[in-house]
Amino acid sequence: xxxxxxxxxxVAVISTVLVITRSNLVHALLYLVVSLFAVAVVFFTLGAxxxxxxxxxxxxxxxxxxxxxxxxxxxxxxxxPPRLTWSAWAGPLVLVAVxxxxxxxxxxxxxxxxDDAIVGPRQVSRALFGPYVLGVELASxxxxxxxxxxxxxxxxxxxxxxxxxxGEGDDGAGAEEGED
Amino acid sequence: xxxxxxxxxxxxxxxxxxxxxVGLLTRRNLIVVLACIEIMLNAxxxxxxxxxxxxxxxxxxxxxxxxxxxxxxxxxxxxxxAIRFRQTMGRLDVDSADEMKx
Numbered sequence: 327x328x329x330x331x332x333x334x335x336x337v338a339v340i341s342t343v344l345v346i347t348r349s350n351l352v353h354a355l356l357y358l359v360v361s362l363f364a365v366a367v368v369f370f371t372l373g374a375x376x377x378x379x380x381x382x383x384x385x386x387x388x389x390x391x392x393x394x395x396x397x398x399x400x401x402x403x404x405x406x407p408p409r410l411t412w413s414a415w416a417g418p419l420v421l422v423a424v425x426x427x428x429x430x431x432x433x434x435x436x437x438x439x440x441d442d443a444i445v446g447p448r449q450v451s452r453a454l455f456g457p458y459v460l461g462v463e464l465a466s467x468x469x470x471x472x473x474x475x476x477x478x479x480x481x482x483x484x485x486x487x488x489x490x491x492x493g494e495g496d497d498g499a500g501a502e503e504g505e506d
Numbered sequence: 507x508x509x510x511x512x513x514x515x516x517x518x519x520x521x522x523x524x525x526x527x528v529g530l531l532t533r534r535n536l537i538v539v540l541a542c543i544e545i546m547l548n549a550x551x552x553x554x555x556x557x558x559x560x561x562x563x564x565x566x567x568x569x570x571x572x573x574x575x576x577x578x579x580x581x582x583x584x585x586x587x588a589i590r591f592r593q594t595m596g597r598l599d600v601d602s603a604d605e606m607k608x
Contacts, residue, residue, distance in 0.1 A: 335518045342522055342545055346529030351537055358541050365522075365552060372515065372559040377567045381548075384574050389544065389581050396585040397537060400592050445564050453564040454571065461568075465575040472579030476586040 330428055331371040337421050338364035344417060353414065355393050360421050362386040367428055376447040515556030522549035536591055536598045540584045547577045 341361040348354040362385045369378035454462060526545030533539060551573040558566015588598065595602045 331514065335514070338518070339521055339525070342525045345545065346525060346533060346538070346542060351535060354538055355541060358545070361522075361545070362548065365548060368515075368518065368552065369555055372555060373562075374555050374559055374567050374570075377555055377570050380571070380574060384578065385544075385548065389578060392581055392585055393537065393541065396588060399589060400537075400598065445559065445562060445567060449564040450567045450571075453568050458568050461572055465572055468579050469575060472582045476582040479583065480586040480589050 327371050330432060331368060333424060333428055334364045334367035334371065337361075337424050338368065341421050351397055352394075355390060355397065356418060357421075358393075359386050359390050360418055360425075362390070363425055364421075367425060367432075370432070373444045375444060376450050512556060512560045515559075516553060519549045519553035519556060522546075522552065534599050534601055536588045536600050537585075539600060540581060540588065543584070544577060544581060547573055547580070551577075 338361050341357045341364060344357040345354050345361060348357060362381060366378045366381040366386070369375075369381055523546050526542045526549060529542035529545070530539055533542065551570040554566045554569040554573065556566070558564065558569070591603065592598055
């Protein structure tokens with residue numbers, strides 16, 4: 327398990343360095359996805375499989391999806407080359423291959439080695455809805471405030487009554503009927 | 507997995523946090539700045555999980571869940587701000603926001 331931890335830590339550090347050194351924004355974000363996967367493997371080796379799954383689902387899934395949508399919406403990669411070259415393939419391919427090899431190896435040894443020090447979803451849930459239930463309520467209020475705040479910030483400044491019903495597609499559409 | 511000592515995990519968290527901080531200070535693209543903040547929050551959550559795994563308690567993972575919710579809220583507001591920034595300034599360079607205009 328220590329070997330898995332160090333390999334995943336090396337992948338995390340290398341991909342995070344590549345995040346802050348790439349000039350292409352999309353490449354940087356995809357290296358960040360690789361970095362989050364590597365940190366998920368680190369969580370798994372630390373005996374926290376629930377948090378590892380949440381790292382993949384929420385961080386690498388939802389949050390990075392928000393980033394990629396923002397990049398698409400802002401159209402900041404209009405000057406990028408249209409086709410990925412082999413040099414752009416090489417880095418992510420090597421890092422993800424290392425993580426895949428770790429995954430296959432971890433599946434092989436999961437029966438005898440993974441069962442002793444795991445803090446599983448049951449214990450996490452008992453703690454989360456026991457002594458930390460006030461924090462859960464505060465987190466829900468924080469997420470609601472962020473939802474309202476993001477909607478308010480990204481709305482056009484001159485549409486006094488934003489029309490409802492079309493969700494996130496109405497930001498660029500209803501900007502003409504402002505009356506101040 | 508108890509063989510992974512506390513020191514190595516905390517060193518990894520510190521290294522990831524430092525890399526994110528360097529990127530936050532050096533990059534001028536607003537999206538990359540937000541990504542670096544995500545790296546730093548993730549490193550802080552990693553420190554929580556490492557400490558929780560050291561003593562076999564679930565509290566570290568609970569704290570990571572709170573960090574996760576906070577990161578999701580932060581990135582939603584931050585990307586909305588980035589979109590407004592792009593519409594106002596015409597580009598994503600954070601140095602172009604060095605003037606306060608009423």
